[in-house]
Amino acid sequence: MRTVQVELGDRSYPIYIGEGLLERAGELFALHEISRKSKLLIVTDDHIAPHYLALLEDRLQAEGYQTKAHVVPGGEASKSLQVYEEVMTTAIQAGLDRSSTVVALGGGVVGDLAGFVAATYMRGIDFVQIPTTILAHDSSVGGKVAVNHPLAKNMIGAFHQPKLVLYDLNTLLTLPPREVRSGLAEVVKHGLIWDEAFAGWCDEHAAELLALNLPALGYALERGCSIKAQVVSGDERENGQRAILNLGHTIGHALEAVGGYGTLLHGEAISIGMVGSAMLAVGRGKPADILPRTKSLLEKFELPTAIPEGWEDEAILSAMMHDKKFREDQMVFVLPDRIGKVNIVKDMTVAEVKDVLGRLREEKQHV
Amino acid sequence: MRTVQVELGDRSYPIYIGEGLLERAGELFALHEISRKSKLLIVTDDHIAPHYLALLEDRLQAEGYQTKAHVVPGGEASKSLQVYEEVMTTAIQAGLDRSSTVVALGGGVVGDLAGFVAATYMRGIDFVQIPTTILAHDSSVGGKVAVNHPLAKNMIGAFHQPKLVLYDLNTLLTLPPREVRSGLAEVVKHGLIWDEAFAGWCDEHAAELLALNLPALGYALERGCSIKAQVVSGDERENGQRAILNLGHTIGHALEAVGGYGTLLHGEAISIGMVGSAMLAVGRGKPADILPRTKSLLEKFELPTAIPEGWEDEAILSAMMHDKKFREDQMVFVLPDRIGKVNIVKDMTVAEVKDVLGRLREEKQHV
Incomplete structure (x- = not known):
């Protein structure tokens, strides 16, 4: 135990x-x-x-x-x-x-x-x-x-x-396989925000985790819970740092809302959102390898990395602005600095986000 | 201010x-x-x-x-x-x-x-x-x-x-006069549980308070809030001492429920309850003067001290047992030690409570 x-x-x-x-x-x-x-x-x-x-x-x-x-x-x-x-x-x-x-x-x-x-x-x-x-x-x-x-x-x-x-x-x-993958997206997220080594471990053990190998799953849940516990201990009521847990969630929540809840599972939506965050970060000068590494890790877990066809930018942006009550060009995003470390960025512009939504739509879905 | x-x-x-x-x-x-x-x-x-x-x-x-x-x-x-x-x-x-x-x-x-x-x-x-x-x-x-x-x-x-x-x-x-009296019952209660001098001050200034003399009212509210604040500071989530604030409330709540909410105002119900608590305390050997002093103080505020005619013991007792989930002969009451000090007593018997309900019914209403 x-x-x-x-x-x-x-x-x-x-x-x-x-x-x-x-x-x-x-x-x-x-x-x-x-x-x-x-x-x-x-x-x-x-x-x-x-x-x-x-x-x-x-x-x-x-x-x-x-x-x-x-x-x-x-x-x-x-x-x-x-x-x-x-x-x-x-x-x-x-x-x-x-x-x-x-x-x-x-x-x-x-x-x-x-x-x-x-x-x-x-x-x-x-x-x-x-x-x-x-x-x-x-x-x-x-x-x-x-x-x-x-x-x-x-x-x-x-x-x-x-x-x-x-x-x-x-x-x-x-658990149905789709729910397994969706759940593992949050496990992977904990690696991406906090622990490069754990992100690497997830990459290596994706097949075991997807196959519900229990010792591997036990370790993954222990690390996931433990990382979240460290973040929450410093900021129980989300006045600051706790927000880093929302990596991928700004785009993810909007996709869940636009699709109608249940169309995309939560983990699927934040998977697409985490790819979007990597794009935004690279666009702001962070190391270019963040994007391919994030994508390939999520693909190993058979998670989607592209916005489904036919979903309109305007609807997604509007859901985002409504959900978070952002002011124009002061959108708040959690963005990677590198694999295993993130920052909260508060001055993201609508233009940057629109650009990324376009690129997320054109992403090839490898799953 | x-x-x-x-x-x-x-x-x-x-x-x-x-x-x-x-x-x-x-x-x-x-x-x-x-x-x-x-x-x-x-x-x-x-x-x-x-x-x-x-x-x-x-x-x-x-x-x-x-x-x-x-x-x-x-x-x-x-x-x-x-x-x-x-x-x-x-x-x-x-x-x-x-x-x-x-x-x-x-x-x-x-x-x-x-x-x-x-x-x-x-x-x-x-x-x-x-x-x-x-x-x-x-x-x-x-x-x-x-x-x-x-x-x-x-x-x-x-x-x-x-x-x-x-x-x-x-x-x-x-405020309608009846609501003034009901509100003052809680002010008086704060004196009775905590501060004999303030209970005495209330006794002396009852007429001014009833007439809504604002300087007197300001002082009474300051003392009432201040006493409650002292009690609450020591026990924010009511694990112990905070319960002393419930003087008169066990009988009071039962009377509110039996009468149908609104028949007796809250302060009227706890006024009768506080007289009952004084009776229970004297029955357990506390100084006999607690009862007449409690009654006369409440009467000064034109508050009821008797159970209205026709209200049955069984209904009141049943409401009490239901409300607090008491076990037989382990009823919990806040009882005065003297004017200005109370205790929590956990072994009150149904017989003692029944006796007091009977006496409360026979009380002469002086209002």
Whole structure:
């Protein structure tokens, strides 16, 4: 079992990564003093529940925990205020009190939703995350929880750190290949922003990671979580440095919005965005090798590096300006200095971005 | 102008109390570095808006602030998730960003609702309170914000401290007399739990306070806020000592629920509850004078000290057990040791409480 400690003062917590951790859930909950006196609420979705919910409840009950489960429909639509209220109703009816814990069993949607319930039920109770996707390694560090407003994603939320994260690698074995690739895009991103050696390791081990080789995956998630933890420790509420985690996200979010959520998966969208960031950086005089190295790394993971045909510049630019409320020629981008180091640049012009969108459209898709 | 500083580390903030502070709102916002670059959202209700909203917007705009107002219906029904979502919609449409501030102009309902919006809009933005009731002196200290769930009050919320509280005494002059009395019950409570001399001062100055003598009211609010600030500073998230603020609230909340919210105002309900707590304390051997002194003080403020006729013990007890999830004979009460000092007692029996409910019903109402 690997452990990453997220250092946040009195809100510090461990992430355990290993095979078979669901079986050990009761023991690990007890070790971390999750209260047995008060009921636990497990929030999960209807894709995950058939595979793992019974096992988790069984292992927790065997250690003396009382559990109640709330199953939401899979997918982004469950990150709504309406579903949030339904989970709250279950929590109240089940008699959760201030010593209770909310457990998120699932991917990013379940983690964000359950985390926001935990952040706000009786003004905040304990929270445990049991991520079941690779992508969720990213959201399991840093305490960002949220639901969507009909007008904008993640607009309603809080910072609420979990007490504990259990990453059972076995749960990743059932992931669809496209979700595996999308999740690995965030792993690769952590190498690109922070650690050239880890980016190189990803390049060498892409085939093993895509094949869900568990020891390789365990190491990749440990490094990904650990890099994110280092960044977040210095800037819990994103007043500065934490923004470097958004490499590829300005273009990526716009592509997700323009395509309609789900057309491009999150990791696919930021993959294209990271190629765009490399182009912008090179255009500002950074070393020319950043671009081919970034592209070839993402291609190894069979991730897209070009904007799909027929998507208009104007729509993408407009989504970007709207999302971030940029002023003209003061667009903020995270750009690479080199592989393994990035900077925040605040004076990017619309002309530079338009140029790059054009080039991203002409990119040959090698996948 | 009086100032109470609420000491909470990097979440410390001042409460300004004085006449004409609304006129000085722009200047005081600027002094406390409320950002002028990002839009302010003022949340108020349809009772308060006609009196003070135009003045507040005018004074803020005169100092270069851009404002947007959202007016909710007056009353507890506005503390709902539905109204919360409507305020969020206004915030998004008005373009509030992470540097924006939510301003609560009104009483406890508006403060709780607007505070929860501020706590969760884009994972938390700044918050300023401009209370317009006496009762709100209590909720303006300590950062408890919340909305109601259909199944239970204040079940969905957060701890979110304001940056600044502006208490313009002139706004209290239009309060209905019954709301004045109800608000003063919380002022008196702060004396009873913490400061015998202040309880004595309230006793002597009851007539002036009821007549809304502003210098007397300013002093009473300063002391009330200051006592609450001392208690909260030691226990921001209510893990222990902060619970002493609940003197009279166990019985009080049950009476509010049984009567149907609004039948008894909050201050009226806790007035009866405080008499009950004095009875319970004397029953446990505390000095006998606690009871007549508590009663006579509350009667000076024309507050009720008896349970209304026809309200059944069983309903009140059941509301109490449900609200607090007490176990039989382990009911938790805040009880006076003497005037000006209280303790938390955790082993109160149902028999003792039943006895006191009976005596509270037989109390002669002197009002």
